[in-house]
Amino acid sequence: MPILTAIILAAFVGYGTAWYLGAIEGNFALLLFMATVVTGLYWLAERFIFLPRRRAAADALQQQADQRRADLAAQGITQVDQGDLATARERVLAQPWWLDWTAGLFPVILIVFMLRSFVFEPFKIPSGSMIPTLLVGDLILVNKFTYGLKLPVIHTRLTEGKPVQRGDVVVFRYPPQPSVDYIKRVVGVPGDEVSYLNKQLTVNGQPMPRAVASDFFDESTMEYYKQFDEQLGVKNHRIIVDDRRPGFVAGAFDFQYKDNCRYSVEGVSCKVPEGHYFVMGDNRDNSLDSRFWGFVPDGNIVGKAFFVWMNFGDLKRIGAFN
Structure with a gap:
Protein backbone atom coordinates (compact mmCIF):
# COMPACT_ATOMS: atom_id res chain seq x y z
CA MET A 1 0.00 0.00 0.00
CA LEU A 115 -18.99 23.83 -0.67
CA ARG A 116 -17.36 24.49 -4.03
CA SER A 117 -19.80 22.31 -5.95
CA PHE A 118 -23.09 23.34 -4.38
CA VAL A 119 -22.71 26.53 -2.33
CA PHE A 120 -19.98 29.07 -3.13
CA GLU A 121 -16.98 28.95 -5.42
CA PRO A 122 -14.10 31.45 -5.31
CA PHE A 123 -12.70 33.05 -8.46
CA LYS A 124 -9.98 35.57 -9.21
CA ILE A 125 -10.57 38.32 -11.77
CA PRO A 126 -7.76 37.94 -14.32
CA SER A 127 -8.55 40.75 -16.77
CA GLY A 128 -10.05 44.21 -16.99
CA SER A 129 -13.14 43.33 -19.03
CA MET A 130 -15.48 44.02 -16.08
CA ILE A 131 -13.94 47.34 -15.01
CA PRO A 132 -15.24 49.42 -13.23
CA THR A 133 -17.44 46.83 -11.47
CA LEU A 134 -14.62 44.34 -10.92
CA LEU A 135 -10.90 45.08 -11.01
CA VAL A 136 -7.97 42.86 -11.86
CA GLY A 137 -7.00 40.98 -8.69
CA ASP A 138 -10.45 41.00 -7.09
CA LEU A 139 -11.18 37.68 -5.40
CA ILE A 140 -14.90 37.03 -5.71
CA LEU A 141 -17.50 34.54 -4.55
CA VAL A 142 -19.96 32.91 -6.92
CA ASN A 143 -23.32 31.61 -5.70
CA LYS A 144 -23.72 28.08 -7.09
CA PHE A 145 -27.36 27.48 -6.11
CA THR A 146 -29.18 30.65 -7.23
CA TYR A 147 -29.82 29.27 -10.71
CA GLY A 148 -30.30 25.69 -9.52
CA LEU A 149 -27.93 22.99 -8.35
CA LYS A 150 -25.84 21.01 -10.85
CA LEU A 151 -23.73 17.92 -10.46
CA PRO A 152 -20.03 18.77 -10.58
CA VAL A 153 -17.88 17.68 -13.53
CA ILE A 154 -20.84 16.47 -15.68
CA HIS A 155 -22.96 19.62 -14.99
CA THR A 156 -26.30 17.80 -14.92
CA ARG A 157 -29.03 19.97 -13.39
CA LEU A 158 -30.50 18.69 -10.13
CA THR A 159 -32.87 21.50 -9.15
CA GLU A 160 -34.57 24.44 -10.79
CA GLY A 161 -33.47 27.76 -9.36
CA LYS A 162 -34.27 31.35 -10.18
CA PRO A 163 -34.07 32.36 -13.84
CA VAL A 164 -31.04 34.33 -15.00
CA GLN A 165 -32.01 38.00 -15.27
CA ARG A 166 -30.72 40.93 -17.27
CA GLY A 167 -28.07 42.72 -15.28
CA ASP A 168 -26.81 39.64 -13.43
CA VAL A 169 -23.05 39.19 -13.32
CA VAL A 170 -22.43 35.53 -14.08
CA VAL A 171 -19.51 33.14 -14.27
CA PHE A 172 -19.81 30.65 -17.10
CA ARG A 173 -17.81 28.12 -19.06
CA TYR A 174 -16.45 29.93 -22.12
CA PRO A 175 -18.32 28.39 -25.11
CA PRO A 176 -15.30 28.16 -27.48
CA GLN A 177 -13.22 26.56 -24.67
CA PRO A 178 -15.47 25.15 -21.89
CA SER A 179 -12.53 24.34 -19.60
CA VAL A 180 -12.01 28.10 -19.14
CA ASP A 181 -14.29 30.22 -16.92
CA TYR A 182 -15.36 33.71 -17.98
CA ILE A 183 -17.26 36.42 -16.12
CA LYS A 184 -19.58 38.94 -17.82
CA ARG A 185 -22.89 40.73 -17.35
CA VAL A 186 -26.08 39.34 -18.86
CA VAL A 187 -27.66 41.93 -21.16
CA GLY A 188 -30.01 39.66 -23.08
CA VAL A 189 -32.13 36.66 -22.05
CA PRO A 190 -33.85 34.14 -24.36
CA GLY A 191 -36.08 35.87 -26.91
CA ASP A 192 -34.53 39.32 -26.49
CA GLU A 193 -33.44 41.45 -29.42
CA VAL A 194 -30.15 42.98 -28.26
CA SER A 195 -28.39 45.77 -30.11
CA TYR A 196 -25.15 47.56 -29.35
CA LEU A 197 -24.96 50.28 -31.98
CA ASN A 198 -22.81 53.38 -31.75
CA LYS A 199 -22.01 52.25 -28.18
CA GLN A 200 -25.62 52.45 -27.03
CA LEU A 201 -27.22 49.29 -25.61
CA THR A 202 -30.79 48.63 -26.74
CA VAL A 203 -32.95 45.69 -25.65
CA ASN A 204 -36.19 44.91 -27.50
CA GLY A 205 -36.13 48.33 -29.14
CA GLN A 206 -35.74 50.21 -25.85
CA PRO A 207 -32.46 52.05 -25.18
CA MET A 208 -31.18 51.13 -21.73
CA PRO A 209 -31.18 54.25 -19.54
CA ARG A 210 -27.76 55.60 -18.72
CA ALA A 211 -26.48 58.75 -17.07
CA VAL A 212 -23.08 60.40 -17.27
CA ALA A 213 -20.86 59.76 -14.24
CA SER A 214 -17.45 61.11 -13.34
CA ASP A 215 -14.60 59.87 -15.49
CA PHE A 216 -12.93 56.63 -14.42
CA PHE A 217 -9.15 56.59 -13.92
CA ASP A 218 -7.67 53.22 -14.84
CA GLU A 219 -4.45 52.76 -12.88
CA SER A 220 -3.32 49.92 -15.14
CA THR A 221 -3.25 52.18 -18.21
CA MET A 222 -2.89 55.52 -16.38
CA GLU A 223 -5.75 56.94 -18.44
CA TYR A 224 -9.20 58.41 -17.91
CA TYR A 225 -12.29 56.91 -19.52
CA LYS A 226 -15.88 58.07 -19.81
CA GLN A 227 -18.08 56.41 -17.21
CA PHE A 228 -21.85 55.95 -17.19
CA ASP A 229 -24.52 54.66 -14.83
CA GLU A 230 -26.49 52.14 -16.85
CA GLN A 231 -29.70 50.40 -15.83
CA LEU A 232 -30.73 46.91 -16.91
CA GLY A 233 -34.12 46.07 -15.46
CA VAL A 234 -33.81 46.75 -11.74
CA LYS A 235 -30.01 46.53 -11.82
CA ASN A 236 -28.00 49.75 -11.86
CA HIS A 237 -24.30 49.46 -12.61
CA ARG A 238 -21.44 51.41 -14.11
CA ILE A 239 -19.77 50.98 -17.47
CA ILE A 240 -16.82 52.67 -19.12
CA VAL A 241 -16.53 53.61 -22.78
CA ASP A 242 -13.46 54.48 -24.85
CA ASP A 243 -14.46 57.01 -27.50
CA ARG A 244 -11.20 56.43 -29.35
CA ARG A 245 -12.28 52.95 -30.41
CA PRO A 246 -14.77 52.37 -33.24
CA GLY A 247 -18.19 50.88 -32.63
CA PHE A 248 -17.98 48.05 -35.15
CA VAL A 249 -17.06 44.52 -34.10
CA ALA A 250 -13.79 43.40 -35.66
CA GLY A 251 -12.89 39.71 -35.85
CA ALA A 252 -16.16 38.01 -34.85
CA PHE A 253 -15.85 34.22 -34.59
CA ASP A 254 -17.97 31.63 -36.33
CA PHE A 255 -20.44 30.42 -33.71
CA GLN A 256 -23.75 28.61 -33.34
CA TYR A 257 -26.74 30.81 -34.18
CA LYS A 258 -24.51 33.44 -35.81
CA ASP A 259 -27.32 33.87 -38.37
CA ASN A 260 -29.27 35.48 -35.49
CA CYS A 261 -26.82 38.41 -35.57
CA ARG A 262 -26.40 41.32 -37.97
CA TYR A 263 -23.07 43.14 -38.04
CA SER A 264 -22.52 46.65 -39.38
CA VAL A 265 -20.10 49.53 -39.05
CA GLU A 266 -22.25 50.75 -36.15
CA GLY A 267 -22.03 47.55 -34.12
CA VAL A 268 -24.15 44.41 -33.83
CA SER A 269 -27.78 43.33 -33.29
CA CYS A 270 -28.69 39.81 -32.20
CA LYS A 271 -31.82 37.79 -31.48
CA VAL A 272 -31.08 35.65 -28.42
CA PRO A 273 -32.11 32.01 -29.05
CA GLU A 274 -33.96 29.90 -26.51
CA GLY A 275 -31.80 28.47 -23.76
CA HIS A 276 -29.04 31.04 -24.35
CA TYR A 277 -27.89 34.44 -23.09
CA PHE A 278 -26.12 37.46 -24.53
CA VAL A 279 -23.36 38.76 -22.25
CA MET A 280 -21.07 41.80 -22.29
CA GLY A 281 -18.29 43.22 -20.18
CA ASP A 282 -18.79 46.52 -18.34
CA ASN A 283 -15.54 47.70 -19.94
CA ARG A 284 -17.38 47.92 -23.22
CA ASP A 285 -14.42 48.59 -25.49
CA ASN A 286 -12.08 46.12 -23.84
CA SER A 287 -14.15 42.95 -23.53
CA LEU A 288 -14.19 39.74 -25.57
CA ASP A 289 -17.86 38.84 -25.18
CA SER A 290 -21.00 37.71 -27.00
CA ARG A 291 -20.43 40.32 -29.71
CA PHE A 292 -17.41 38.26 -30.81
CA TRP A 293 -18.01 34.60 -29.90
CA GLY A 294 -21.78 34.32 -29.57
CA PHE A 295 -24.32 33.20 -27.02
CA VAL A 296 -23.84 31.44 -23.67
CA PRO A 297 -25.89 28.21 -23.36
CA ASP A 298 -27.80 27.85 -20.12
CA GLY A 299 -25.87 24.66 -19.35
CA ASN A 300 -22.61 26.65 -19.30
CA ILE A 301 -23.72 28.93 -16.46
CA VAL A 302 -21.65 28.25 -13.33
CA GLY A 303 -23.28 30.72 -10.95
CA LYS A 304 -24.01 34.30 -9.97
CA ALA A 305 -21.09 36.49 -8.87
CA PHE A 306 -22.06 38.72 -5.97
CA PHE A 307 -19.24 39.50 -3.51
CA VAL A 308 -15.60 40.61 -3.48
CA TRP A 309 -14.10 38.82 -0.49
CA MET A 310 -10.54 40.08 -0.92
CA ASN A 311 -8.26 42.29 -2.97
CA PHE A 312 -4.77 42.29 -1.50
CA GLY A 313 -3.93 45.57 -3.25
CA ASP A 314 -7.03 47.44 -2.03
CA LEU A 315 -8.96 46.20 1.02
CA LYS A 316 -11.68 48.79 0.34
CA ARG A 317 -12.78 46.61 -2.56
CA ILE A 318 -14.27 44.04 -0.16
CA GLY A 319 -18.07 43.96 -0.33
CA ALA A 320 -21.09 43.18 -2.47
CA PHE A 321 -21.49 44.58 -6.00
CA ASN A 322 -24.17 44.96 -8.68
Missing part, protein backbone atom coordinates in the same frame (compact mmCIF):
# COMPACT_ATOMS: atom_id res chain seq x y z
CA PRO A 2 2.75 2.56 0.72
CA ILE A 3 4.15 2.12 -2.80
CA LEU A 4 0.71 2.34 -4.43
CA THR A 5 -0.12 5.44 -2.37
CA ALA A 6 3.18 7.08 -3.35
CA ILE A 7 2.36 6.46 -7.02
CA ILE A 8 -1.15 7.96 -6.63
CA LEU A 9 0.15 11.04 -4.81
CA ALA A 10 2.89 11.46 -7.41
CA ALA A 11 0.25 11.33 -10.16
CA PHE A 12 -1.72 14.15 -8.49
CA VAL A 13 1.45 16.22 -8.06
CA GLY A 14 2.47 15.55 -11.66
CA TYR A 15 -0.94 16.58 -12.97
CA GLY A 16 -0.87 19.80 -10.95
CA THR A 17 2.68 20.63 -12.02
CA ALA A 18 1.95 20.01 -15.71
CA TRP A 19 -1.16 22.19 -15.42
CA TYR A 20 0.77 24.97 -13.68
CA LEU A 21 3.51 24.90 -16.35
CA GLY A 22 0.93 24.99 -19.15
CA ALA A 23 1.81 21.56 -20.53
CA ILE A 24 -1.81 20.38 -20.19
CA GLU A 25 -5.23 21.97 -19.87
CA GLY A 26 -6.26 21.33 -16.28
CA ASN A 27 -9.72 20.77 -14.84
CA PHE A 28 -9.87 21.70 -11.16
CA ALA A 29 -13.41 20.37 -10.67
CA LEU A 30 -12.35 16.96 -11.99
CA LEU A 31 -9.14 17.03 -9.93
CA LEU A 32 -11.06 17.83 -6.74
CA PHE A 33 -13.64 15.13 -7.50
CA MET A 34 -10.91 12.51 -8.02
CA ALA A 35 -9.16 13.61 -4.81
CA THR A 36 -12.46 13.23 -2.94
CA VAL A 37 -13.05 9.74 -4.36
CA VAL A 38 -9.50 8.51 -3.72
CA THR A 39 -9.22 9.87 -0.18
CA GLY A 40 -12.76 8.61 0.52
CA LEU A 41 -11.77 5.06 -0.44
CA TYR A 42 -8.74 5.28 1.83
CA TRP A 43 -10.94 6.66 4.63
CA LEU A 44 -13.32 3.69 4.30
CA ALA A 45 -10.38 1.27 4.23
CA GLU A 46 -8.93 2.91 7.32
CA ARG A 47 -12.23 2.81 9.20
CA PHE A 48 -13.16 -0.77 8.39
CA ILE A 49 -9.83 -2.53 7.71
CA PHE A 50 -6.61 -0.84 8.77
CA LEU A 51 -7.75 0.74 12.06
CA PRO A 52 -9.40 -2.50 13.32
CA ARG A 53 -6.15 -4.34 12.48
CA ARG A 54 -4.05 -1.85 14.45
CA ARG A 55 -6.46 -2.02 17.37
CA ALA A 56 -6.30 -5.82 17.32
CA ALA A 57 -2.49 -5.65 17.33
CA ALA A 58 -2.54 -3.21 20.25
CA ASP A 59 -4.97 -5.46 22.15
CA ALA A 60 -2.71 -8.45 21.48
CA LEU A 61 0.22 -6.50 22.84
CA GLN A 62 -1.78 -5.67 25.96
CA GLN A 63 -2.88 -9.29 26.38
CA GLN A 64 0.72 -10.49 26.13
CA ALA A 65 1.72 -8.03 28.84
CA ASP A 66 -1.22 -9.10 31.03
CA GLN A 67 -0.39 -12.78 30.54
CA ARG A 68 3.25 -12.18 31.43
CA ARG A 69 2.22 -10.34 34.59
CA ALA A 70 -0.17 -13.16 35.51
CA ASP A 71 2.53 -15.81 34.98
CA LEU A 72 4.99 -13.90 37.17
CA ALA A 73 2.33 -13.35 39.85
CA ALA A 74 1.76 -17.12 39.92
CA GLN A 75 5.45 -17.47 40.76
CA GLY A 76 5.12 -14.92 43.57
CA ILE A 77 6.66 -12.04 41.61
CA THR A 78 4.52 -8.94 41.99
CA GLN A 79 6.98 -6.22 41.10
CA VAL A 80 6.90 -6.32 37.28
CA ASP A 81 8.61 -3.84 34.99
CA GLN A 82 5.98 -2.88 32.39
CA GLY A 83 8.60 -1.18 30.19
CA ASP A 84 7.32 1.10 27.45
CA LEU A 85 3.99 -0.63 26.90
CA ALA A 86 2.08 2.65 26.57
CA THR A 87 4.57 3.96 24.01
CA ALA A 88 4.43 0.71 22.06
CA ARG A 89 0.64 0.83 21.95
CA GLU A 90 0.72 4.42 20.65
CA ARG A 91 3.12 3.42 17.89
CA VAL A 92 0.99 0.45 16.88
CA LEU A 93 -2.19 2.58 16.79
CA ALA A 94 -0.62 5.53 14.93
CA GLN A 95 -1.61 6.08 11.29
CA PRO A 96 1.21 5.42 8.82
CA TRP A 97 2.18 8.34 6.57
CA TRP A 98 0.32 6.97 3.56
CA LEU A 99 -2.97 6.95 5.48
CA ASP A 100 -2.28 10.31 7.08
CA TRP A 101 -1.94 11.88 3.61
CA THR A 102 -5.07 10.20 2.22
CA ALA A 103 -7.69 9.11 4.76
CA GLY A 104 -6.59 11.89 7.11
CA LEU A 105 -7.32 14.55 4.47
CA PHE A 106 -10.67 13.15 3.35
CA PRO A 107 -12.96 15.19 5.69
CA VAL A 108 -11.32 18.48 4.67
CA ILE A 109 -11.36 17.63 0.95
CA LEU A 110 -14.99 16.48 1.17
CA ILE A 111 -16.08 19.75 2.81
CA VAL A 112 -14.23 21.82 0.19
CA PHE A 113 -15.73 19.70 -2.59
CA MET A 114 -19.30 20.07 -1.29
Whole structure:
Protein backbone atom coordinates (compact mmCIF):
# COMPACT_ATOMS: atom_id res chain seq x y z
CA MET A 1 0.00 0.00 0.00
CA PRO A 2 2.75 2.56 0.72
CA ILE A 3 4.15 2.12 -2.80
CA LEU A 4 0.71 2.34 -4.43
CA THR A 5 -0.12 5.44 -2.37
CA ALA A 6 3.18 7.08 -3.35
CA ILE A 7 2.36 6.46 -7.02
CA ILE A 8 -1.15 7.96 -6.63
CA LEU A 9 0.15 11.04 -4.81
CA ALA A 10 2.89 11.46 -7.41
CA ALA A 11 0.25 11.33 -10.16
CA PHE A 12 -1.72 14.15 -8.49
CA VAL A 13 1.45 16.22 -8.06
CA GLY A 14 2.47 15.55 -11.66
CA TYR A 15 -0.94 16.58 -12.97
CA GLY A 16 -0.87 19.80 -10.95
CA THR A 17 2.68 20.63 -12.02
CA ALA A 18 1.95 20.01 -15.71
CA TRP A 19 -1.16 22.19 -15.42
CA TYR A 20 0.77 24.97 -13.68
CA LEU A 21 3.51 24.90 -16.35
CA GLY A 22 0.93 24.99 -19.15
CA ALA A 23 1.81 21.56 -20.53
CA ILE A 24 -1.81 20.38 -20.19
CA GLU A 25 -5.23 21.97 -19.87
CA GLY A 26 -6.26 21.33 -16.28
CA ASN A 27 -9.72 20.77 -14.84
CA PHE A 28 -9.87 21.70 -11.16
CA ALA A 29 -13.41 20.37 -10.67
CA LEU A 30 -12.35 16.96 -11.99
CA LEU A 31 -9.14 17.03 -9.93
CA LEU A 32 -11.06 17.83 -6.74
CA PHE A 33 -13.64 15.13 -7.50
CA MET A 34 -10.91 12.51 -8.02
CA ALA A 35 -9.16 13.61 -4.81
CA THR A 36 -12.46 13.23 -2.94
CA VAL A 37 -13.05 9.74 -4.36
CA VAL A 38 -9.50 8.51 -3.72
CA THR A 39 -9.22 9.87 -0.18
CA GLY A 40 -12.76 8.61 0.52
CA LEU A 41 -11.77 5.06 -0.44
CA TYR A 42 -8.74 5.28 1.83
CA TRP A 43 -10.94 6.66 4.63
CA LEU A 44 -13.32 3.69 4.30
CA ALA A 45 -10.38 1.27 4.23
CA GLU A 46 -8.93 2.91 7.32
CA ARG A 47 -12.23 2.81 9.20
CA PHE A 48 -13.16 -0.77 8.39
CA ILE A 49 -9.83 -2.53 7.71
CA PHE A 50 -6.61 -0.84 8.77
CA LEU A 51 -7.75 0.74 12.06
CA PRO A 52 -9.40 -2.50 13.32
CA ARG A 53 -6.15 -4.34 12.48
CA ARG A 54 -4.05 -1.85 14.45
CA ARG A 55 -6.46 -2.02 17.37
CA ALA A 56 -6.30 -5.82 17.32
CA ALA A 57 -2.49 -5.65 17.33
CA ALA A 58 -2.54 -3.21 20.25
CA ASP A 59 -4.97 -5.46 22.15
CA ALA A 60 -2.71 -8.45 21.48
CA LEU A 61 0.22 -6.50 22.84
CA GLN A 62 -1.78 -5.67 25.96
CA GLN A 63 -2.88 -9.29 26.38
CA GLN A 64 0.72 -10.49 26.13
CA ALA A 65 1.72 -8.03 28.84
CA ASP A 66 -1.22 -9.10 31.03
CA GLN A 67 -0.39 -12.78 30.54
CA ARG A 68 3.25 -12.18 31.43
CA ARG A 69 2.22 -10.34 34.59
CA ALA A 70 -0.17 -13.16 35.51
CA ASP A 71 2.53 -15.81 34.98
CA LEU A 72 4.99 -13.90 37.17
CA ALA A 73 2.33 -13.35 39.85
CA ALA A 74 1.76 -17.12 39.92
CA GLN A 75 5.45 -17.47 40.76
CA GLY A 76 5.12 -14.92 43.57
CA ILE A 77 6.66 -12.04 41.61
CA THR A 78 4.52 -8.94 41.99
CA GLN A 79 6.98 -6.22 41.10
CA VAL A 80 6.90 -6.32 37.28
CA ASP A 81 8.61 -3.84 34.99
CA GLN A 82 5.98 -2.88 32.39
CA GLY A 83 8.60 -1.18 30.19
CA ASP A 84 7.32 1.10 27.45
CA LEU A 85 3.99 -0.63 26.90
CA ALA A 86 2.08 2.65 26.57
CA THR A 87 4.57 3.96 24.01
CA ALA A 88 4.43 0.71 22.06
CA ARG A 89 0.64 0.83 21.95
CA GLU A 90 0.72 4.42 20.65
CA ARG A 91 3.12 3.42 17.89
CA VAL A 92 0.99 0.45 16.88
CA LEU A 93 -2.19 2.58 16.79
CA ALA A 94 -0.62 5.53 14.93
CA GLN A 95 -1.61 6.08 11.29
CA PRO A 96 1.21 5.42 8.82
CA TRP A 97 2.18 8.34 6.57
CA TRP A 98 0.32 6.97 3.56
CA LEU A 99 -2.97 6.95 5.48
CA ASP A 100 -2.28 10.31 7.08
CA TRP A 101 -1.94 11.88 3.61
CA THR A 102 -5.07 10.20 2.22
CA ALA A 103 -7.69 9.11 4.76
CA GLY A 104 -6.59 11.89 7.11
CA LEU A 105 -7.32 14.55 4.47
CA PHE A 106 -10.67 13.15 3.35
CA PRO A 107 -12.96 15.19 5.69
CA VAL A 108 -11.32 18.48 4.67
CA ILE A 109 -11.36 17.63 0.95
CA LEU A 110 -14.99 16.48 1.17
CA ILE A 111 -16.08 19.75 2.81
CA VAL A 112 -14.23 21.82 0.19
CA PHE A 113 -15.73 19.70 -2.59
CA MET A 114 -19.30 20.07 -1.29
CA LEU A 115 -18.99 23.83 -0.67
CA ARG A 116 -17.36 24.49 -4.03
CA SER A 117 -19.80 22.31 -5.95
CA PHE A 118 -23.09 23.34 -4.38
CA VAL A 119 -22.71 26.53 -2.33
CA PHE A 120 -19.98 29.07 -3.13
CA GLU A 121 -16.98 28.95 -5.42
CA PRO A 122 -14.10 31.45 -5.31
CA PHE A 123 -12.70 33.05 -8.46
CA LYS A 124 -9.98 35.57 -9.21
CA ILE A 125 -10.57 38.32 -11.77
CA PRO A 126 -7.76 37.94 -14.32
CA SER A 127 -8.55 40.75 -16.77
CA GLY A 128 -10.05 44.21 -16.99
CA SER A 129 -13.14 43.33 -19.03
CA MET A 130 -15.48 44.02 -16.08
CA ILE A 131 -13.94 47.34 -15.01
CA PRO A 132 -15.24 49.42 -13.23
CA THR A 133 -17.44 46.83 -11.47
CA LEU A 134 -14.62 44.34 -10.92
CA LEU A 135 -10.90 45.08 -11.01
CA VAL A 136 -7.97 42.86 -11.86
CA GLY A 137 -7.00 40.98 -8.69
CA ASP A 138 -10.45 41.00 -7.09
CA LEU A 139 -11.18 37.68 -5.40
CA ILE A 140 -14.90 37.03 -5.71
CA LEU A 141 -17.50 34.54 -4.55
CA VAL A 142 -19.96 32.91 -6.92
CA ASN A 143 -23.32 31.61 -5.70
CA LYS A 144 -23.72 28.08 -7.09
CA PHE A 145 -27.36 27.48 -6.11
CA THR A 146 -29.18 30.65 -7.23
CA TYR A 147 -29.82 29.27 -10.71
CA GLY A 148 -30.30 25.69 -9.52
CA LEU A 149 -27.93 22.99 -8.35
CA LYS A 150 -25.84 21.01 -10.85
CA LEU A 151 -23.73 17.92 -10.46
CA PRO A 152 -20.03 18.77 -10.58
CA VAL A 153 -17.88 17.68 -13.53
CA ILE A 154 -20.84 16.47 -15.68
CA HIS A 155 -22.96 19.62 -14.99
CA THR A 156 -26.30 17.80 -14.92
CA ARG A 157 -29.03 19.97 -13.39
CA LEU A 158 -30.50 18.69 -10.13
CA THR A 159 -32.87 21.50 -9.15
CA GLU A 160 -34.57 24.44 -10.79
CA GLY A 161 -33.47 27.76 -9.36
CA LYS A 162 -34.27 31.35 -10.18
CA PRO A 163 -34.07 32.36 -13.84
CA VAL A 164 -31.04 34.33 -15.00
CA GLN A 165 -32.01 38.00 -15.27
CA ARG A 166 -30.72 40.93 -17.27
CA GLY A 167 -28.07 42.72 -15.28
CA ASP A 168 -26.81 39.64 -13.43
CA VAL A 169 -23.05 39.19 -13.32
CA VAL A 170 -22.43 35.53 -14.08
CA VAL A 171 -19.51 33.14 -14.27
CA PHE A 172 -19.81 30.65 -17.10
CA ARG A 173 -17.81 28.12 -19.06
CA TYR A 174 -16.45 29.93 -22.12
CA PRO A 175 -18.32 28.39 -25.11
CA PRO A 176 -15.30 28.16 -27.48
CA GLN A 177 -13.22 26.56 -24.67
CA PRO A 178 -15.47 25.15 -21.89
CA SER A 179 -12.53 24.34 -19.60
CA VAL A 180 -12.01 28.10 -19.14
CA ASP A 181 -14.29 30.22 -16.92
CA TYR A 182 -15.36 33.71 -17.98
CA ILE A 183 -17.26 36.42 -16.12
CA LYS A 184 -19.58 38.94 -17.82
CA ARG A 185 -22.89 40.73 -17.35
CA VAL A 186 -26.08 39.34 -18.86
CA VAL A 187 -27.66 41.93 -21.16
CA GLY A 188 -30.01 39.66 -23.08
CA VAL A 189 -32.13 36.66 -22.05
CA PRO A 190 -33.85 34.14 -24.36
CA GLY A 191 -36.08 35.87 -26.91
CA ASP A 192 -34.53 39.32 -26.49
CA GLU A 193 -33.44 41.45 -29.42
CA VAL A 194 -30.15 42.98 -28.26
CA SER A 195 -28.39 45.77 -30.11
CA TYR A 196 -25.15 47.56 -29.35
CA LEU A 197 -24.96 50.28 -31.98
CA ASN A 198 -22.81 53.38 -31.75
CA LYS A 199 -22.01 52.25 -28.18
CA GLN A 200 -25.62 52.45 -27.03
CA LEU A 201 -27.22 49.29 -25.61
CA THR A 202 -30.79 48.63 -26.74
CA VAL A 203 -32.95 45.69 -25.65
CA ASN A 204 -36.19 44.91 -27.50
CA GLY A 205 -36.13 48.33 -29.14
CA GLN A 206 -35.74 50.21 -25.85
CA PRO A 207 -32.46 52.05 -25.18
CA MET A 208 -31.18 51.13 -21.73
CA PRO A 209 -31.18 54.25 -19.54
CA ARG A 210 -27.76 55.60 -18.72
CA ALA A 211 -26.48 58.75 -17.07
CA VAL A 212 -23.08 60.40 -17.27
CA ALA A 213 -20.86 59.76 -14.24
CA SER A 214 -17.45 61.11 -13.34
CA ASP A 215 -14.60 59.87 -15.49
CA PHE A 216 -12.93 56.63 -14.42
CA PHE A 217 -9.15 56.59 -13.92
CA ASP A 218 -7.67 53.22 -14.84
CA GLU A 219 -4.45 52.76 -12.88
CA SER A 220 -3.32 49.92 -15.14
CA THR A 221 -3.25 52.18 -18.21
CA MET A 222 -2.89 55.52 -16.38
CA GLU A 223 -5.75 56.94 -18.44
CA TYR A 224 -9.20 58.41 -17.91
CA TYR A 225 -12.29 56.91 -19.52
CA LYS A 226 -15.88 58.07 -19.81
CA GLN A 227 -18.08 56.41 -17.21
CA PHE A 228 -21.85 55.95 -17.19
CA ASP A 229 -24.52 54.66 -14.83
CA GLU A 230 -26.49 52.14 -16.85
CA GLN A 231 -29.70 50.40 -15.83
CA LEU A 232 -30.73 46.91 -16.91
CA GLY A 233 -34.12 46.07 -15.46
CA VAL A 234 -33.81 46.75 -11.74
CA LYS A 235 -30.01 46.53 -11.82
CA ASN A 236 -28.00 49.75 -11.86
CA HIS A 237 -24.30 49.46 -12.61
CA ARG A 238 -21.44 51.41 -14.11
CA ILE A 239 -19.77 50.98 -17.47
CA ILE A 240 -16.82 52.67 -19.12
CA VAL A 241 -16.53 53.61 -22.78
CA ASP A 242 -13.46 54.48 -24.85
CA ASP A 243 -14.46 57.01 -27.50
CA ARG A 244 -11.20 56.43 -29.35
CA ARG A 245 -12.28 52.95 -30.41
CA PRO A 246 -14.77 52.37 -33.24
CA GLY A 247 -18.19 50.88 -32.63
CA PHE A 248 -17.98 48.05 -35.15
CA VAL A 249 -17.06 44.52 -34.10
CA ALA A 250 -13.79 43.40 -35.66
CA GLY A 251 -12.89 39.71 -35.85
CA ALA A 252 -16.16 38.01 -34.85
CA PHE A 253 -15.85 34.22 -34.59
CA ASP A 254 -17.97 31.63 -36.33
CA PHE A 255 -20.44 30.42 -33.71
CA GLN A 256 -23.75 28.61 -33.34
CA TYR A 257 -26.74 30.81 -34.18
CA LYS A 258 -24.51 33.44 -35.81
CA ASP A 259 -27.32 33.87 -38.37
CA ASN A 260 -29.27 35.48 -35.49
CA CYS A 261 -26.82 38.41 -35.57
CA ARG A 262 -26.40 41.32 -37.97
CA TYR A 263 -23.07 43.14 -38.04
CA SER A 264 -22.52 46.65 -39.38
CA VAL A 265 -20.10 49.53 -39.05
CA GLU A 266 -22.25 50.75 -36.15
CA GLY A 267 -22.03 47.55 -34.12
CA VAL A 268 -24.15 44.41 -33.83
CA SER A 269 -27.78 43.33 -33.29
CA CYS A 270 -28.69 39.81 -32.20
CA LYS A 271 -31.82 37.79 -31.48
CA VAL A 272 -31.08 35.65 -28.42
CA PRO A 273 -32.11 32.01 -29.05
CA GLU A 274 -33.96 29.90 -26.51
CA GLY A 275 -31.80 28.47 -23.76
CA HIS A 276 -29.04 31.04 -24.35
CA TYR A 277 -27.89 34.44 -23.09
CA PHE A 278 -26.12 37.46 -24.53
CA VAL A 279 -23.36 38.76 -22.25
CA MET A 280 -21.07 41.80 -22.29
CA GLY A 281 -18.29 43.22 -20.18
CA ASP A 282 -18.79 46.52 -18.34
CA ASN A 283 -15.54 47.70 -19.94
CA ARG A 284 -17.38 47.92 -23.22
CA ASP A 285 -14.42 48.59 -25.49
CA ASN A 286 -12.08 46.12 -23.84
CA SER A 287 -14.15 42.95 -23.53
CA LEU A 288 -14.19 39.74 -25.57
CA ASP A 289 -17.86 38.84 -25.18
CA SER A 290 -21.00 37.71 -27.00
CA ARG A 291 -20.43 40.32 -29.71
CA PHE A 292 -17.41 38.26 -30.81
CA TRP A 293 -18.01 34.60 -29.90
CA GLY A 294 -21.78 34.32 -29.57
CA PHE A 295 -24.32 33.20 -27.02
CA VAL A 296 -23.84 31.44 -23.67
CA PRO A 297 -25.89 28.21 -23.36
CA ASP A 298 -27.80 27.85 -20.12
CA GLY A 299 -25.87 24.66 -19.35
CA ASN A 300 -22.61 26.65 -19.30
CA ILE A 301 -23.72 28.93 -16.46
CA VAL A 302 -21.65 28.25 -13.33
CA GLY A 303 -23.28 30.72 -10.95
CA LYS A 304 -24.01 34.30 -9.97
CA ALA A 305 -21.09 36.49 -8.87
CA PHE A 306 -22.06 38.72 -5.97
CA PHE A 307 -19.24 39.50 -3.51
CA VAL A 308 -15.60 40.61 -3.48
CA TRP A 309 -14.10 38.82 -0.49
CA MET A 310 -10.54 40.08 -0.92
CA ASN A 311 -8.26 42.29 -2.97
CA PHE A 312 -4.77 42.29 -1.50
CA GLY A 313 -3.93 45.57 -3.25
CA ASP A 314 -7.03 47.44 -2.03
CA LEU A 315 -8.96 46.20 1.02
CA LYS A 316 -11.68 48.79 0.34
CA ARG A 317 -12.78 46.61 -2.56
CA ILE A 318 -14.27 44.04 -0.16
CA GLY A 319 -18.07 43.96 -0.33
CA ALA A 320 -21.09 43.18 -2.47
CA PHE A 321 -21.49 44.58 -6.00
CA ASN A 322 -24.17 44.96 -8.68
